[in-house]
Amino acid sequence: MPSETITRRRLVAAGSALLTTAISGCSQLRPASDTDARQLVLSLSPLDGPLRERYVVDLTETRPPWDEAAFNTTLDGEEYTTQHHTPFVARGDDTPTYARRNGTYYHLDSLVVGEETVTRPVLRLFEVGRPDELETVPDHVTHSSLPEVDQQAVQVAYFAARARGNTGGVPRGLVQRDGYVYRTDDTEVASDLLEEAGPSHVEYRDAVYEVEVTRETFHEAVYRADVEPVAESASEVETVLRASLLDARVTQENLSQAEREILRQATSESYGESHPYSAAFASLLKKLGHWTYLDGNVEKDAGVETDSGRRFLLYDERYFTYGLRFASE
Numbered sequence: 293m294p295s296e297t298i299t300r301r302r303l304v305a306a307g308s309a310l311l312t313t314a315i316s317g318c319s320q321l322r323p324a325s326d327t328d329a330r331q332l333v334l335s336l337s338p339l340d341g342p343l344r345e346r347y348v349v350d351l352t353e354t355r356p357p358w359d360e361a362a363f364n365t366t367l368d369g370e371e372y373t374t375q376h377h378t379p380f381v382a383r384g385d386d387t388p389t390y391a392r393r394n395g396t397y398y399h400l401d402s403l404v405v406g407e408e409t410v411t412r413p414v415l416r417l418f419e420v421g422r423p424d425e426l427e428t429v430p431d432h433v434t435h436s437s438l439p440e441v442d443q444q445a446v447q448v449a450y451f452a453a454r455a456r457g458n459t460g461g462v463p464r465g466l467v468q469r470d471g472y473v474y475r476t477d478d479t480e481v482a483s484d485l486l487e488e489a490g491p492s493h494v495e496y497r498d499a500v501y502e503v504e505v506t507r508e509t510f511h512e513a514v515y516r517a518d519v520e521p522v523a524e525s526a527s528e529v530e531t532v533l534r535a536s537l538l539d540a541r542v543t544q545e546n547l548s549q550a551e552r553e554i555l556r557q558a559t560s561e562s563y564g565e566s567h568p569y570s571a572a573f574a575s576l577l578k579k580l581g582h583w584t585y586l587d588g589n590v591e592k593d594a595g596v597e598t599d600s601g602r603r604f605l606l607y608d609e610r611y612f613t614y615g616l617r618f619a620s621e
Contacts, residue, residue, distance in 0.1 A: 329566075329620065330566065330618050330619060330620050331564035331618070331619050331620075332566075332585060332617075333562050333563070333564035333616070333617050333618070333619045334554070334564070334614065334615075334616055335562040335614060336555065336558045336605070336614045337559075337613045338559065338610060338612050339610075339612060342530055342611075343530060343533040343534065343537060343611060344397075344526060344529050344530050347388055347533055348391065348392055348529065349391055350391075351363050358379060359380055359400075362374070362380060363393075363398075366517045366518070366519040367393065367519060371516055371517075373514055373515060373516050373517070374402075375410075375513070375514050375515075376475055376510075376512040376513065378402045378515050379402050380400040380401070380517065388536055388537070389401075390522070390529060390533075391519075392529075395524060395525075396523070396524055397522055397523040397524070397532075398519050398520060398521050399519070399520045399532075401518040401520070402515040402516060402517055402518055403516050403518055404513050404514065405514055405515070405516045406513075407513055407514060409509060409510070409512075411507050411509055411510070412473050412474060412475060412507070412508060412510050413473070413474045413505055413507050414471050414472070414473050414505070414506050414508050415445045415449045415472045415486075415503070415504070415505055416449055416453070416470055416504045416505075417446065417449040417450055417452070417453040417471070417496075417502065417503065417504070418453060418501060418504065419499055419501055419502075420493065420499070420502055421499065422498055422500070423495070423498075423499075426500070429500065430500065430502075431491075431492070431493065432491065432492075432494055432500050433484075433493075433495070434494070434495050434496075435447075435496040439482050441479045441483055442483050442485045444472075445472040445474065445483070446494055446496055447496075448467055448471070448472040449467075449471045449501075450501070451463055451467050452471050452472075453501060455467075471504075473510070474486065485503060485505065486505060490503070490505075491503060534606065538605070538606055539580070539581065539605065540579070540580040540581050540603070540604075540605045541606040541607075542555075542579050542580070542605070542606075542607055542608075544607075544608050547579070548572060550570075550571075551575060553572075554576055555576070558614070559612070564619060567587075567588030569588075580605070580614075602614075602615060603616075
């Protein structure tokens with residue numbers, strides 16, 4: 293029977309061999325030609341003014357109108373809830389929204405506190421054809437003759453009808469369930485299309501469409517407005533915004549001439565390099581906090597998003613948005 297020591301040595305040797313093979317295999321995941329055939333592109337866009345000018349809103353000027361009602365009600369110590377839609381323009385730390393009242397800055401957010409199951413009417417349109425090309429034109433109403441709520445519904449349902457069977461997309465957040473959903477009781481009451489004897493066809497953009505209305509079940513989240521004081525001055529709220537938004541901070545004195553030139557080019561147009569990167573580009577990536585890009589194989593790193601959208605940079609007390617993307621040379 294082999295000794296315990298020999299068995300352990302064999303296991304260690306086998307494990308080392310497997311580790312070497314795995315590391316070797318990882319290095320072969322991307323052929324050199326693939327790495328050399330593309331560039332990592334850095335693009336910068338300057339922002340005017342402080343962050344608070346972008347993220348501190350005047351709720352008397354925002355739309356939808358329930359923003360101000362949610363703010364005032366919550367400040368008065370009462371609960372304000374909405375169904376399906378959130379009570380403020382934006383939620384969470386990715387796109388923070390703040391408001392100022394009597395010198396105090398408040399962070400506006402919302403929490404999901406429940407769910408309601410409801411039945412809503414859904415409008416769908418199906419193209420019949422152009423009136424001058426049809427042998428028999430069905431009785432129909434024109435888009436302009438409908439109430440405002442129906443005009444909006446027809447426009448959205450038209451987007452869905454136009455995209456149906458085509459490769460084109462539809463506006464996100466507008467088209468739902470291949471049509472338009474009437475979300476409130478007020479819109480249902482104001483609608484002509486939803487009436488039992490409502491129009492069967494509508495003309496829109498020089499074409500006649502058949503009107504289909506179905507009542508369908510929806511499970512809608514219930515949101516409660518959340519308002520928290522975070523700052524008592526403009527400088528304090530600017531500090532809060534920097535802490536929540538900034539991805540990187542650099543100054544000219546901490547950059548080499550070559551690194552400053554890269555940022556200049558990235559601002560005027562864009563700047564890109566193929567891997568292996570120059571010493572200046574690699575150093576700048578480190579200072580921006582993007583170490584994972586240095587090996588040229590960032591997609592294979594677990595938990596790393598290569599297309600995380602807009603990032604924020606503070607460069608010599610001026611704000612920039614920037615992005616990193618791969619592009620073919």
